[in-house]
Amino acid sequence: MKTEDITLFHRIVETGSLVEAADILNLPKSTLSRRLQLLEDELNVKLFHRQSRAMTLTASGSHFYDKTTPMLAQLEQTMSELSGQNAEVAGHLRILIFPIPELIHITHAIFEFMDLNPGLTVEIIVSTEPQDMIRNNIDLAFMLEDAFNENEMVARHMITEMVHFFASPEYLAKTDIPLTQECLSEHNSILFRYPNGKIFNDVPFGKDRTLAVKGNLCVNSLETCLEATLMGRGISMMPLAFAQEHVDSGKLKMLFEEIEPYEGKCYLVYPSRRFISLASQRFIDFMMKAMEECIEKGDCNRDVIVRGVFKSMN
Template identity: 80%
Template sequence: MKTEDIALFHRIVETGSLVEAADILNLPKSTLSRRLQALEDELNVKLFHRQSRAMTLTASGSHFYDKTTPMLATLEQTLSELSGQEAQVAGHLRILIFPIPEILHITHAIFEFMDLNPELTVEIIVSSEPKDMIRNNIDLAFMLEDAFNENEMVARHIIDETVHFFASPEYLERAGKPLTPEELPAHNSILFRYPNGRIFNEVPFGKEKTLSVTGNLCVNSLGTCLEATLMGRGISMMPLPIAQEYVENGKLVMLFEDVEPYEGKCFLVYPSRRFISLASQRFIDHMMLALETCIQNGACDRQAKTKGAIKPLI
């Protein structure tokens, strides 16, 4: 019995469809079907109820999935221990990155990991759209807090990001500039929807206060949020690196400059109910070290100038 066939069986379970699993794995459907049939013949059990558009597990299939999940994880760990940390890894990683300011540092570190492991192939998906990591066969993701279900994920904190309120001069001329937190809820806010479906309308003000805001526009992209703010659609809350250039050239105004900014957190996450591959294990170790080194040597530190003041972001 090949462990690769068991891993393919897991992908079919997680996508719920032979066609979707074949597309994600970039394999012909006929190849996947043949290997699944060979696994069933070897086990002498039927693993799936086959339907026209979906496949559901039989009782035997469900039992086999539950039992083989920790077995695959143990095997990957054993291979890691036997091969040593210097051994190259192979396979394929699908990595989801939320469009955060540090995306270039993250992608550079990914490229370094690929150079260290030339047998590895990588797919990078940049998106703020909701994506089921299990169903979409995503191995790892860089996501903001509150953007994922903590009960379904293992999360490693990697980056802090200061977040500020911004508006265009045109909006402030039309609606007035809020000077106190009590004034903010009366303004039109540009709302943000996280990948998990939650709308970010209970916003932190400083370190200890939370305000309820409303608005007539909701987006799920920082780029769209920035464009809407520049066009005077309302007040937004964004990481300073996103808006820094426009604050410097006068196209945006940072509000409540004297209030200590809220610190958003970014996490490296992966599904808790799925075995983690050797490539993923090595990648996590590499990323944690790369980002820690990047911050320590100053390469990840960004200094934003707002009205002459220098404010460190990390």
Template identity: 80%
Template sequence: MKTEDIALFHRIVETGSLVEAADILNVPKSTLSRRLQTLEDELNVKLFHRQSRAMTLTASGSHFYNKTTPLLATLEQTFSELSGKEAAVTGHLRILIFPIPELLYITQAIFEFMDLNPALTVEIIVSSEPKDMIRNNIDLAFMLEDAFNENEMVARHIISEFVHFFASPEYLERAGKPTKPEELPEHNSILFRYPNGRIFNEVPFGKDRILSVTGNLCVNSLSTCLEAALMGRGIAMMPLPIAREYVENGKLVMLFEDIEPYEGKCFLVYPSRRFISLASQRFIDHVLRALDECLQNGACDREARTKGAIKPLI
């Protein structure tokens, strides 16, 4: 019985479809079907109830999945311990990145990691839409704090961004410039929808105040939020690195500069109920080290801060 076949079985369980699992893994459906049949023959049990497109676990299949999940994790960890830090990293990583200001630096760190590990292949998915990491076979993700379920993920806080209020001179000339907290709800705000579906309309103001804001435009992209603010559609709440260039050239005005800004947090996350591969472990070490060096030498934006000590995972 091959460990790889058990891992393929897990991917089919998690996608719920042979076709979808084949697409995500980039293998022919016939190959996946044949290897699943081989596994069932070796176990002498039926693992799935097969329907036209969907596949549901049998009682035996559910039992096998639950029992082999921790076994795969233990096996992967054992391989990591035996191989040592000098062992070559192989396989494939699927990495999801929320479109944050540090996207460029994270991408550069990924490319550096690939150069250090030429046998590894990587797929980068940049999206502000919610994605089930298990179902979509995503190994690692860089996500905002409100974008994932903490009960299902292991999360490491890696970056903080300070978020301010901005508006264009044209909007402020038309609607007036708010100078007091009570005035903000009276203005048209550009609302933001998080990947988990929640609209960010209860906004933090300073350390101990929450304001309810309204607006006629809601977006789920920081670049669209910036464009809307530049075109005078309303007041936007954005990370400073996104807006700094436009504040400096006068196209945007920062509001409430004397109020301590909200701290938005970005996390490096991975599913808690899936074994973490050697490639993922090594990548986590690499990207944390790369971001730390980037911030320390000033190459990254000075508004970002990494949190916590960088500790090897293997």
């Protein structure tokens, strides 16, 4: 019995469809169907009830899935222990990245990891939309702290961003509302919707205070938020790294500089109820070691970015 066939069986279970599993795995449907049939023949059990548009597990299939999930995880761990930390890994990784300011630099780090492991193939998915990581066969994701369910994910803190309030000189010139802490809720704010559907409209203000804000525009993209702020559509909250060049050029003004900024955290996450592949383990180790070295060298005093390893933005 091939462990690869068991892994393919898991992907079909998690997508609920032979067609979807074939698309995600970039395999012909006929190949996946044949491999599944071989697995069923070898086990001498029927694993799925086959329907026109979906596949549901039989009792035997459900039992096999539950039993083989920890077995695959243990196998990956054993392979990792036997091969040693410097051994090359192969396989395929699907990595989801929320479009944060460090997007390109995280991508560069992924490229360096690929260079160290030329047998590995990688798919990078950039999205602000909710993604079911298991159903979509996503191995790892870089996500903001409020964008995922902590009960379903294992999360490793990677990056901290200083988040400030910003507005354009044009917006400030045309508003009649005083720019004070007490009047912030009366201003037109550019609202932000996280991938989990939550709207960021109760915003942190200083260390121990939150303020309710409102506005006539809601976005789910930092690029759109920045553009709307530059065009005078209202006040926004954004990572300083994302807006710095426009502050320097005078196109944006940082507001309430005397208030301690909100620390937005980005995490490297993966599903807690799915076995983690050897490639995923090595990638996590690579990224965490890079962060640790960055901190030890004192290069992470400001907004942290990645350069294959990490360095400061200075």
